[in-house]
Amino acid sequence: MNRCATGGGACGVFPVRTCQGTTATPVLPAEKRAEFHRLSASSARRPADFTPRAHGTPRSLGRRGATGAAMDAEFQEIDEHGNWSAIYQDIKQQSSELPCKVAKLPENKNRNRYRDVSPFDHSRICLQLGTNDYINASLISMEEAQRSYVLTQGPLPNTCGHFWEMVWEQRTRGVVMLNRVIEKGSIKCAQYWPEPEEREAVFEDTNFKVVLIAEDVKSYYTVRQLELINLSTQETREILHFHYTTWPDFGVPESPASFLNFLFKVRESGCLSLDQGPVVVHCSAGIGRSGTFCLVDTCLLLMSLRKDPSSVQIKDVLLDMRHYRMGLIQTADQLRFSYLAVIEGAKYIMGDSSVQESWKKLSKEEDVPPEFTPPPPPPPRPIKEDSHNGKTENRFFPSEVITPATAVTHRNVRKSEVDGLSSPPAPCPPPPGPTLQAEPPPKPPRTLVESEVGGPNHQGAWSPLVANMCICTALAFGAYVCYRVYFH
Secondary structure (H helix, E strand, O other), rough: OOOOOOOOOHHHOOOOOOOOOOOOOOOOOOOOOOHHHHHHOOOOOOOOOOOOOOOOOOHHHHHHHHHHHHHHHHHHHHHOOHHHHHHHHHHHHHOOOOOOOHHOOHHHHHHHOOOOOOOOOOOOEEOOOOOOEEEEEEEEOOOOOOEEEEOOOOOOOOHHHHHHHHHOOOOOEEEEOOOOEEEEEEEEOOOOOOOOOOOOEEEOOOOEEEEEEEEEEOEEEEEEEEEEEEEOOOOOEEEOOOOOOOOOHHHHHHHHHEEEEHHHHHHHHHOOOOOOOEEEEEEEOOOOOHHHHHHHHHHHHHHHHOHHHHOOOHHHHHHHHOOEEEOOOOHHHHHHHHHHHHHHHHHOOOOHHHHHHHHHHHOOOOOOOOOOOOOOOOOOOOEOOOOOOOOOOOOOOOOOOOOHHHOOOHHHHHHHHHHHHHHOOOOOOOOOOOOOOOOOOOOOOOOOOOHHHHHHHHHHHHHHHHHHHHHHHHHHHHHHHHHHHHHH
């Protein structure tokens, strides 16, 4: 038991809204269900929380030119000298190393997807039900930007109920998912929402029910309208689920345009507004792709709020965010992409509203989404060492592979999923730094086939022996002939 003390303390109990008071509970009236299609359709209007500065066009355009030139110059200089890795390593060295004692408790090990990705004690989210309040999730509170995020790992089969409990207690209206359930043959996240065929999923351990109301599938993302029901009180809330489906683990999106189009889709829904609870953002480990999403959003928001947008330093913002959750941004490529996205997004911030429509066109969101065919199941492999946070750690859980047993039943999602996700504390999603790549399975011992046994190498091995036998035979025969001639 590690229940937090009321009012915070080392455990970090946070109010629903860190920036301004409490929030109203979003309810799902029947008449509002049609609104989902309006939210999922692309809109050229500017979100309410993302408006250009109202200080007059000439002044704004002047700042835009200075801001763009300064950022472009910095980006080009780093690119030309190939300094992204050096800058990334510098950020890692300057990052906070704060205690994560609660995450390391024995009773919480099976609630962590990776051993080396844990929430800091001071910023971790505390659950309110049950005797154990632990969930691998952190509250990122950016005070100047007036924005808060809950960054968390992809739920495990045994933590799906905890995930929805957290969404309810934080009064969250939007969930941003940046990974696929299965990536490169490994399960990176439990299926915590119902598929269209099932329509609903019940989580008995926390007494929540999730119903799929609508689903809008685009070429690289999907927007779902969910209904979250507290079975204890019968209260219902609407949850919007934004699922980016083409972002590779430890990688970057195909283009800044597609990413920004997705980010603005989330903004336009109102899920990031101050009158809502913090948005929940997750990938596999809740640090790489999730960190990139939050970093770009925060930097663009700061640029829209400050008198001097060029004063926003991406590196400083990232270091500030790393004070709340370890390892945000996992690779130098993700850092570089963050710069690219901020530079492109700054054009809209400074008054060029035409770029949003161009992002939509470049992202090709209306194309048919690519078919996803899971690779064949790899052979069994030994428990290996993996890392998601720049460290090598033994895994708590064996790597999950795609087998017929991985078919997920939403009505009993915790029982039907592969046990591998609850494996020992180790790698399924990633922390910052090294890549989470499963090692190739060990090759079985090689048995020589008949053609190999009779090959040239084996014939060559017999040649000296045959030659010696021939010489001995010739000498013996010669000796016998001499004996016969001499004595007979």
